[in-house]
Amino acid sequence: MNVGEILLTVAVACLALGVSAGVGAPLTGWLLGRIARRTEPENEPGDQPEDAQALEPEPTAAEVLRGGLWIGILERFAITGCILVGYPAGIAVIVAIKGLGRFRSLDGHANVAERFLVGTLASYLWAALIGLGGLALFHLIG
Template sequence: MIDWAHVGIVVGMGLLVTLLGGRVVTAVFRMADSMSDRHTSRPHPDPVRSAPPHPEPADQPPLGAQAAAVTLRGGAWIGVLERLAVFASLLAHYPEGLAIALAVKGLARYPELKAPETGVAERFIIGTFVSVLLACGAAGLTLWLVTLV
């Protein structure tokens, strides 16, 4: 017999973490960029020289985790699938699935991670950690809630 309360908890938490998790990841990217901007030391103009500092070339994208999204196309969809895979594998008591999902993601993104653009590897690491932590937390909470019902 199907326990619809358990099904509702699992489906509800699965939808919550897979669909709304992207908003949390984006918020963490914004936080990382703002923290990076505060801690980055910009060279101060030399008061002795009157020449203005050289502007950054216009063809270079802005730095930071948000700007690296241009290189890591499809990241939002990959994040949804990643959270779903981690959530489902932990609910199935198959933690090896977490390692498989991360290995597949890392191998698929390897060419972009090797690129010299600043921020790409950082965006990958931050996004992956936040996504996996959300999915693990949701899976743990789901398993706990199911035991209560």
């Protein structure tokens, strides 16, 4: 491999990591926004809660899933990196860390858990697609 090929390989890796980490955040946010608009409950003007406990507002997804933007950026970066260096077992470690780290936060928040799963799967899918695209470019280079 000559210097030109090495520089091109490094450029492809940096581009793939940047696109994965950077573009994945607005893409996932857009998807979650579309889902939220379709699943919002429709309340009639005269609807009243059936018990006093229903008066307490449920925490929003942003309150329960603090740090989600940065976690998503880092997980996409790591997943794409694992694919680019040929270490797919690292993806299992990322999935396990995220699942264990969020497990307690999601307990008792069904709507937040659904948002977490959709966002995580969309994020992982984006990272994997960009990683595979980077691998395809690596094969074209060398």
